[in-house]
Amino acid sequence: MNSTVTATAGVGVTPVPPLASRSQQSLLFPTLVKRIKPDTRLSVLEIGPALPETIEFFTQFKCRLHFAAMYSDPVLQMQLGDCSETELTEHFSRSLDFPKGTRFDLCLFWDFLNYLDDKALRSFNTAIRPFLHKSTRAHAFTVRTLNTSFANQQYGIQQAHMFSIRPRMEKQFRTFPHTQAILVNLLSNFDIAQGMLLPDGRLEVLMSACL
Amino acid sequence: MFEKHRSVKQEPEVTQPSPEKFSAAANAPISNGRTALIGPGIHIKGDISGDENLVIEGRVEGRICLELHQVEVGQTGRVKADITAKVVKISGEVRGDINGTEKVTISRSGNVHGNIVAPRMALEDGAIFKGSIDMDPSDNAKSKLASAAKKAVDKPHEKIAEPAKVGGSGTLNENKSYTLNVS
Numbered sequence: 001m002n003s004t005v006t007a008t009a010g011v012g013v014t015p016v017p018p019l020a021s022r023s024q025q026s027l028l029f030p031t032l033v034k035r036i037k038p039d040t041r042l043s044v045l046e047i048g049p050a051l052p053e054t055i056e057f058f059t060q061f062k063c064r065l066h067f068a069a070m071y072s073d074p075v076l077q078m079q080l081g082d083c084s085e086t087e088l089t090e091h092f093s094r095s096l097d098f099p100k101g102t103r104f105d106l107c108l109f110w111d112f113l114n115y116l117d118d119k120a121l122r123s124f125n126t127a128i129r130p131f132l133h134k135s136t137r138a139h140a141f142t143v144r145t146l147n148t149s150f151a152n153q154q155y156g157i158q159q160a161h162m163f164s165i166r167p168r169m170e171k172q173f174r175t176f177p178h179t180q181a182i183l184v185n186l187l188s189n190f191d192i193a194q195g196m197l198l199p200d201g202r203l204e205v206l207m208s209a210c211l
Numbered sequence: 212m213f214e215k216h217r218s219v220k221q222e223p224e225v226t227q228p229s230p231e232k233f234s235a236a237a238n239a240p241i242s243n244g245r246t247a248l249i250g251p252g253i254h255i256k257g258d259i260s261g262d263e264n265l266v267i268e269g270r271v272e273g274r275i276c277l278e279l280h281q282v283e284v285g286q287t288g289r290v291k292a293d294i295t296a297k298v299v300k301i302s303g304e305v306r307g308d309i310n311g312t313e314k315v316t317i318s319r320s321g322n323v324h325g326n327i328v329a330p331r332m333a334l335e336d337g338a339i340f341k342g343s344i345d346m347d348p349s350d351n352a353k354s355k356l357a358s359a360a361k362k363a364v365d366k367p368h369e370k371i372a373e374p375a376k377v378g379g380s381g382t383l384n385e386n387k388s389y390t391l392n393v394s
Contacts (some may be wrong), residue, residue: 049340050339055332058346064346069339069341133345
């Protein structure tokens, strides 16, 4: 990405999206945003990379924003080998090494869950469990049918109802699209609360923790 | 790259401020006229503290505490340390927590793994960051942006697809409605 875009938290500088970025409307994400109490301190997990517009968006909230950068994590390659579920869980636990006591109110999974095969998704579910609480909510993309493909892209938040989409610089790993039925089975910490079918066959879902 | 740091180094003339001016300079940091440079061939292990700005092009392991000044990690800089400074600019690699009492900037060539606490945070496109950022907007900004968020929520959207209600536990349920409560 060759751009001079900057996002400044705490001052009123609006980031200009890079030329390569596109936007995608979200009808569901505003529902989450609307229910955030402005005076409570929010703990947010962004499973992807830190993007200027996402940081800028969350400056409106009193929050701690955790960027896990999991799309560039070796686990995406590891799962293709002969790693056991235990080994994958241990790896996830090292990668998701958040400060003790961290409990996320909001998790932004984007399409990351579809880059994990069944075994890795179960491992992820186990590893993230200590960082959830009963009121944790999450946003993700899943699929209605298994022949839906995922583009090699990363997501940011421009506004509550508008995501930014940029091409990812890293190579695309193999995807393992999960229908919602399979997803809730493997990601047992969450249940799907609301879903919206998108024109490209993806399903935008809001999930709530079921611990 | 080097021109940039040369200019930083040269910026305010390297003159010793008078004693009267010195205390004022302490209150107006980043401008006491001095910038130290740790060159690309230097490797330091230990704590760094002091009363001038610092540009790091080499390797530092330990702790850096220049509370009233600016710390800049240049493109060749490799830092394994917690950094506390008034302004922190990262163009190189940092593994450690950063506390910027005024501002933290990660430029496009920056690569940071650690936690950041700062009232102002700038991330250039292309920067790599893994860790957490603590944000606590002022009341002013909070109310301004919260109203913007509410506006966005209430804004009517273009229809992008036929909505399909999705039921819990993997079943489609056209008639079921759901409520989310984020506490």
